[in-house]
Amino acid sequence: MKELKTKIAPRPRGRPRSERARQEILEAAYKLLRDKGFNAVGSHEIAQTAGVSSATLYRWWKSKEEILFDACFERMKPILAIPETGSGLTPLRRYVLRAAEFLVSEEGAVMARVFTGIHEDKRLRQAFLERYVEHRRQIQRRIIEDAIASCELKSTTDPELLIDVLTGPLFFRWLQGHAPLDKGFAKSILDSVIPAFRPH
Amino acid sequence: MKELKTKIAPRPRGRPRSERARQEILEAAYKLLRDKGFNAVGSHEIAQTAGVSSATLYRWWKSKEEILFDACFERMKPILAIPETGSGLTPLRRYVLRAAEFLVSEEGAVMARVFTGIHEDKRLRQAFLERYVEHRRQIQRRIIEDAIASCELKSTTDPELLIDVLTGPLFFRWLQGHAPLDKGFAKSILDSVIPAFRPH
DNA sequence: GTAGAAACGAAACTTTAGGTTTCGTATGTC
DNA sequence: GACATACGAAACCTAAAGTTTCGTTTCTAC
Numbered sequence: 001m002k003e004l005k006t007k008i009a010p011r012p013r014g015r016p017r018s019e020r021a022r023q024e025i026l027e028a029a030y031k032l033l034r035d036k037g038f039n040a041v042g043s044h045e046i047a048q049t050a051g052v053s054s055a056t057l058y059r060w061w062k063s064k065e066e067i068l069f070d071a072c073f074e075r076m077k078p079i080l081a082i083p084e085t086g087s088g089l090t091p092l093r094r095y096v097l098r099a100a101e102f103l104v105s106e107e108g109a110v111m112a113r114v115f116t117g118i119h120e121d122k123r124l125r126q127a128f129l130e131r132y133v134e135h136r137r138q139i140q141r142r143i144i145e146d147a148i149a150s151c152e153l154k155s156t157t158d159p160e161l162l163i164d165v166l167t168g169p170l171f172f173r174w175l176q177g178h179a180p181l182d183k184g185f186a187k188s189i190l191d192s193v194i195p196a197f198r199p200h
Numbered sequence: 201m202k203e204l205k206t207k208i209a210p211r212p213r214g215r216p217r218s219e220r221a222r223q224e225i226l227e228a229a230y231k232l233l234r235d236k237g238f239n240a241v242g243s244h245e246i247a248q249t250a251g252v253s254s255a256t257l258y259r260w261w262k263s264k265e266e267i268l269f270d271a272c273f274e275r276m277k278p279i280l281a282i283p284e285t286g287s288g289l290t291p292l293r294r295y296v297l298r299a300a301e302f303l304v305s306e307e308g309a310v311m312a313r314v315f316t317g318i319h320e321d322k323r324l325r326q327a328f329l330e331r332y333v334e335h336r337r338q339i340q341r342r343i344i345e346d347a348i349a350s351c352e353l354k355s356t357t358d359p360e361l362l363i364d365v366l367t368g369p370l371f372f373r374w375l376q377g378h379a380p381l382d383k384g385f386a387k388s389i390l391d392s393v394i395p396a397f398r399p400h
Numbered sequence: 401g402t403a404g405a406a407a408c409g410a411a412a413c414t415t416t417a418g419g420t421t422t423c424g425t426a427t428g429t430c
Numbered sequence: 431g432a433c434a435t436a437c438g439a440a441a442c443c444t445a446a447a448g449t450t451t452c453g454t455t456t457c458t459a460c
Contacts, residue, residue: 014435015427021437037320043418053438058419115375116319119312120237125377133378160379161388169368175315175375177325178333179360188361196396214406215456221408243447253409258448 017060024050025057029071034110038068038117065117069124072114073131079107080132084139088152091143093190096166100186103174112175137163153197165193217260224250225257229271234310238268238317265317269324272314273331279307280332284339288352291343293390296366300386303374312375337363353397365393 028049032041043064047054061067079102084091102108118124144159153162169189173181228249232241243264247254261267279302284291302308318324337360344359353362369389373381 011429012435013429013433015429015437017436018427039320042416051438053440054419055421055439056437059436064418113320116316119316119375120239129376129378133376137378158388161385161392164369164372164379164385165365165389165393168370168372169364171372171376172364172368175319176329176333176371178329178337179364185361185364188358189365192361192396193365193393196392211458212406213404213458215408215458217407218456242445251409253411254447255410255449255451256408259407264447 021050021052021056022060025052025067026071026074029067030075030110033068033071033113034106038113041068043067065121065124069114069118069127072111076107076111076132080135084143087146088150089147089194092140092147092166092194095140095143096170096190097183097186099167100170100181100183103170104181108174116175140167151199154199157197162193162197166190221250221252221256222260225252225267226271226274229267230275230310233268233271233313234306238313241268243267265321265324269314269318269327272311276307276311276332280335284343287346288350289347289394292340292347292366292394295340295343296370296390297383297386299367300370300381300383303370304381308374316375340367351399354399357397362393362397366390 025046029041029046032046032049041064043057044054046064046067047057057064057067061070082098084095086094103112115128118128140163141159144153144157144162147153148155148157148159166189170181170186173179173185179185225246229241229246232245232249241264243257244254246264246267247257257267261270282298284295286294303312315328318328340363341359344353344357344362347353348355348357348359366389370381370386373379373385379385
């Protein structure tokens with residue numbers, strides 16, 4: 001009972017963290033990430049662009065990688081919050097087309113840099129799975145399960161498999177870049193894969 | 201005509217490059233890459249492990265990344281040289297199963313590190329496409345075209361699409377690691393995708 | 401066999417960048 | 431007004447990539 005207050009106003013003592021500085025840092029980091037790439041961004045450069053001291057960076061983040069990671073997700077937040085509507089196969093098709101659109105956008109390119117940049121950092125990879133991948137898959141799972149329930153997909157459909165077969169090829173071209181990733185490609189995937197999961 | 205000799209014995213003057221040093225460097229680089237990861241390997245560490253001077257490294261390679269890149273491909277050369285035999289759908293199924301096997305192997309894990317490690321280096325990405333991707337796709341293209349010719353696949357099959365739909369999901373799990381990449385998964389992909397490309 | 405050309409090892413060196421420390425000041429709560 | 435904590439500025443530390451120097455070795459040409 002004596003901890004009830006912490007739920008309502010757990011405001012710590014002392015000077016509060018500057019929300020302005022936090023936003024400036026993440027914004028500066030995102031822009032540098034976009035303009036120069038993951039490895040080329042300097043930590044002092046981020047601080048200078050944000051009009052902030054280097055010390056402030058490392059008061060809140062453990063490493064440059066973590067800053068860039070957070071900067072990416074801060075930016076993607078509104079983009080990834082688009083709600084899913086409709087029923088049957090329509091939302092599934094729309095989801096894949098939107099995913100393709102996102103991956104080729106500027107934000108998608110930045111995310112590719114972050115994705116490859118953090119690949120060897122176990123903690124950040126885990127965070128990526130939790131904060132991005134798992135959330136996205138959850139949406140797709142729900143869509144697919146709905147379509148199964150309405151008999152637009154076979155009752156034996158494995159949602160995990162279908163997600164990977166639909167999204168994997170997009171991811172493949174996104175990172176490897178052996179061929180263009182456009183809406184035509186996304187449609188081709190849908191048109192060839194979905195029939196294999198439909199009841200006859 | 202006066203350049204004819206260069207084709208037969210273009211041996212330059214001076215002391216020849218040490219083939220032994222070259223191999224020791226690439227071998228040391230591969231082992232360090234395997235044991236410590238792409239970013240954690242130091243250039244002086246490679247030199248020391250190989251019993252070679254740092255200067256020798258940079259006489260032949262432009263950067264540490266290039267050394268690790270070459271070290272990876274030197275090691276993969278024999279693995280990737282396995283010939284393809286058989287006709288019909290068998291070689292296609294076998295290819296996908298072997299690809300899955302390779303990706304989860306130690307060598308596959310090392311290659312993932314190299315792949316992500318060089319992502320922002322334009323020259324090395326291009327080299328990766330030419331030295332690895334294009335070669336692998338060529339093999340798959342031939343297999344698929346054979347299967348089309350023998351009417352085991354629809355005549356309208358787009359080889360590029362089929363390659364991406366079969367391999368993309370493997371690649372997806374390989375790099376993103378949201379779910380295990382094993383033979384069972386590879387079989388599931390084959391069993392669900394191939395029927396969609398078969399003539400009825 | 402000797403001259404010239406180029407690679408080699410050893411080791412000092414330069415530069416850049418990630419991250420830390422210090423300290424005086426600013427901003428909040430009690 | 432006391433206390434706690436964040437802030438900026440700037441010097442600082444350390445590690446690592448890549449370079450330079452130089453004496454030595456290994457080859458070709460004559």
